Amino acid sequence: MEGGRVPEYANGAPGMDHSHYGGVPPGSGPPGLGGPRPVKRRGTANRKERRRTQSINSAFAELRECIPNVPADTKLSKIKTLRLATSYIAYLMDLLAKDDQNGEAEAFKAEIKKTDVKEEKRKKELNEILKSTVSSNDKKTKGRTGWPQHVWALELKQ
Known part of the structure; x- marks a missing residue:
């Protein structure tokens, strides 16, 4: 409590009698010690x-639209969306x-810039992660959203 300020707590509702208030509800003491400011903050x-949550959710919605062969009525969790996206990326890389x-693919590769050593190492690590994701996705998953992983896994094996 430096400078005579009372700490603000996210779950400390106004008017609650907490021990750190000394039995006095916030805002009823001297001016500047916990008036309407914590509520505004x-x-x-x-x-x-x-806003942050909405931004993340809209990014996941965009990512879900990029994953092929998923029916419109299928609800995907965030983790399932990430797993399907990595499986699909692995399929495309293959x-x-x-x-x-x-x-x-020479014309396509001609537009890709030269990569440095760090980026090559990062790509190799990503490849290993994706390969392990694809192999771990071979096991049956519960729920109605696990099927695209198996489709891509079969495509990779061909």
Whole structure:
């Protein structure tokens, strides 16, 4: 309690008798010691958190739209969305690797800039993560949303 300020707590409702208030409800003491300011700050923090949550949710909605073969009425959790997206990315990377072996993807690759050592290492680590994700997704999952993983896993094996 430096400078005579009372700490603000997110769950300390106005008028509550907490031990750190000394039995005096916030806002009823001397001016500047817990008046309407904590409520205003809490409201601002709540607005920021709502905006952050909405931003994350809209990003997940956009990501869900990029995942093919998922019926519109299928609800995907955030973790399932991330897992399906990584599986799909792994499938696309494998598809590109196969095209590269056939020499058909040269025009596409020409537009890709040269990567540095750090980026190569990061890509290799991502590849390993994606490969382990695909292999761990081979096991049956519960629920009605697990099927696309198996579709992509079968595509990868061909």
